[in-house]
Amino acid sequence: MGDEISLAISTVIFALRPDPDGGSPTLWIPLVRRIREPFLGRWALPGGPLLADESLSGAAARNLKTTTGLEPRYLEQLYAFGEPDRSPGARVVSIVYWALVHAGEADRVAEGDNVRWFIADEVPDLAFDHSTIVEYALWRLRTKMEHSRIAHALLGDTFTLAQLREVHEAVLRTKLDPANFRRQIEASGSVVATDQVLTGGRHRPPRLYRYNDAVSLVDSSPLDDAASSPSLS
Amino acid sequence: MGDEISLAISTVIFALRPDPDGGSPTLWIPLVRRIREPFLGRWALPGGPLLADESLSGAAARNLKTTTGLEPRYLEQLYAFGEPDRSPGARVVSIVYWALVHAGEADRVAEGDNVRWFIADEVPDLAFDHSTIVEYALWRLRTKMEHSRIAHALLGDTFTLAQLREVHEAVLRTKLDPANFRRQIEASGSVVATDQVLTGGRHRPPRLYRYNDAVSLVDSSPLDDAASSPSLS
DNA sequence: GCAAAAGTGTTCTCAGTACACCCATGT
DNA sequence: ACATGGGTGTACTGAGAACACTTTTGC
Numbered sequence: 237m238g239d240e241i242s243l244a245i246s247t248v249i250f251a252l253r254p255d256p257d258g259g260s261p262t263l264w265i266p267l268v269r270r271i272r273e274p275f276l277g278r279w280a281l282p283g284g285p286l287l288a289d290e291s292l293s294g295a296a297a298r299n300l301k302t303t304t305g306l307e308p309r310y311l312e313q314l315y316a317f318g319e320p321d322r323s324p325g326a327r328v329v330s331i332v333y334w335a336l337v338h339a340g341e342a343d344r345v346a347e348g349d350n351v352r353w354f355i356a357d358e359v360p361d362l363a364f365d366h367s368t369i370v371e372y373a374l375w376r377l378r379t380k381m382e383h384s385r386i387a388h389a390l391l392g393d394t395f396t397l398a399q400l401r402e403v404h405e406a407v408l409r410t411k412l413d414p415a416n417f418r419r420q421i422e423a424s425g426s427v428v429a430t431d432q433v434l435t436g437g438r439h440r441p442p443r444l445y446r447y448n449d450a451v452s453l454v455d456s457s458p459l460d461d462a463a464s465s466p467s468l469s
Numbered sequence: 470m471g472d473e474i475s476l477a478i479s480t481v482i483f484a485l486r487p488d489p490d491g492g493s494p495t496l497w498i499p500l501v502r503r504i505r506e507p508f509l510g511r512w513a514l515p516g517g518p519l520l521a522d523e524s525l526s527g528a529a530a531r532n533l534k535t536t537t538g539l540e541p542r543y544l545e546q547l548y549a550f551g552e553p554d555r556s557p558g559a560r561v562v563s564i565v566y567w568a569l570v571h572a573g574e575a576d577r578v579a580e581g582d583n584v585r586w587f588i589a590d591e592v593p594d595l596a597f598d599h600s601t602i603v604e605y606a607l608w609r610l611r612t613k614m615e616h617s618r619i620a621h622a623l624l625g626d627t628f629t630l631a632q633l634r635e636v637h638e639a640v641l642r643t644k645l646d647p648a649n650f651r652r653q654i655e656a657s658g659s660v661v662a663t664d665q666v667l668t669g670g671r672h673r674p675p676r677l678y679r680y681n682d683a684v685s686l687v688d689s690s691p692l693d694d695a696a697s698s699p700s701l702s
Numbered sequence: 703g704c705a706a707a708a709g710t711g712t713t714c715t716c717a718g719t720a721c722a723c724c725c726a727t728g729t
Numbered sequence: 730a731c732a733t734g735g736g737t738g739t740a741c742t743g744a745g746a747a748c749a750c751t752t753t754t755g756c
Binding site for chain 1: 705706707708709710711
């Protein structure tokens with residue numbers, strides 16, 4: 237059989253969590269510590285092998301669950317990385333997925349010595365080429381956010397338009413005009429108003445909204461099933 | 470080691486060739502005939518194994534060259550396909566690339582019993598899940614053509630704006646307003662006028678244009694090197 | 703009442719579209 | 730001359746950006 241080429245599945249997971257400096261919410265990703273060589277002790281993307289009877293996205297979801305406990309709301313293939321020298325002493329091709337989890341789900345991660353959240357734009361030097369992969373995943377997330385409705389995957393079931401706007405602002409790192417943002421979202425039909433409002437702030441209570449399931453989260457492609465929610469249990 | 474999962478690299482190649490019904494140019498793709506089981510005799514995408522010391526895109530380029538003789542001007546990763554049942558009796562994960570070749574290059578394919586060009590929208594039932602893959606590649610090409618400059622990769626070194634417009638029309642299957650198309654292309658700065666014109670038509674001779682190398686073909690991503698021309702010998 | 707954020711209205715600009723019209727060549 | 734596509738001018742439309750303004754709550 238000659239040289240062995242092995243296959244691995246990894247995932248970049250994004251969640252929106254409060255900024256430590258008390259600012260607006262920020263993008264975070266969970267990383268796991270390597271517990272064997274190479275790169276023993278370095279932080280890396282969660283991942284693992286592909287089993288014989290599971291699909292690629294199935295392997296991504298299973299590895300995510302076992303390493304971090306997360307079951308993402310959105311899961312999509314990112315890219316296959318396979319440079320010959322990306323793993324010292326072995327030839328590994330990694331098929332990388334990226335995922336979005338909402339704030340409530342993110343808190344289920346049991347942080348410890350070997351699992352920790354990092355601010356997405358401030359990850360340390362990672363094992364293998366994982367720093368490059370995170371950078372690329374960030375680029376894809378930001379690009380896709382600009383002309384898609386995936387922002388909802390980072391929120392809970394109901395939310396105010398200000399919260400939805402904060403998601404966009406955190407991901408795109410810009411300020412958005414509240415008035416124009418409202419009109420664009422309403423025109424897209426991707427949300428529906430509930431009859432509830434959110435009280436408690438010291439100002440006029442904003443209306444709560446809900447996803448409109450009739451509108452798909454992404455610009456549909458022929459591979460829709462691979463790009464949709466893997467488990468909505 | 471348990472069940473063996475093998476890895477293959479395949480490529481969907483697009484070229485613009487004259488329509489057999491004498492109409493405007495059309496999108497074609499070359500396919501190769503399977504010479505072993507499974508799917509013996511069926512048409513399939515050109516592809517092959519990944520060797521130990523080559524990159525993924527390198528493997529795609531090499532397989533392309535040996536099976537069809539083509540050296541594409543544009544080569545980009547499409548998607549990794551890995552459903553457990555996509556290859557009967559084996560577990561194969563295929564990392565699929567897509568490529569664009571210009572008309573002159575396309576003629577270098579030695580057609581025969583085992584290699585033939587097909588109109589991209591009229592391929593027969595292919596081996597494995599390759600029909601799905603072709604459909605997805607077509608979707609990606611059309612989507613990318615809408616907000617990118619990759620059309621140039623399907624043409625020769627110099628071309629008229631009408632020829633460039635025909636590329637867009639063939640790919641997107643629409644008619645475009647010549648006046649507006651001209652202005653958009655000129656505004657994008659992706660082409661530069663030469664001092665030559667193309668005589669021979671029974672009308673005013675159109676000016677010839679050339680690519681503007683200063684403008685990248687695609688919306689640049691952090692993985693630019695993987696998305697750019699693999700060999701421009 | 704006042705601060706603060708929710709929510710509405712209005713104007714401006716720019717890209718895309720439609721289409722009328724002139725230009726230069728072969729026959 | 731005239732047919733044919735090359736090439737220019739111009740008006741219309743819709744989406745987004747900027748920003749003034751009104752509304753409704755907590756304090």
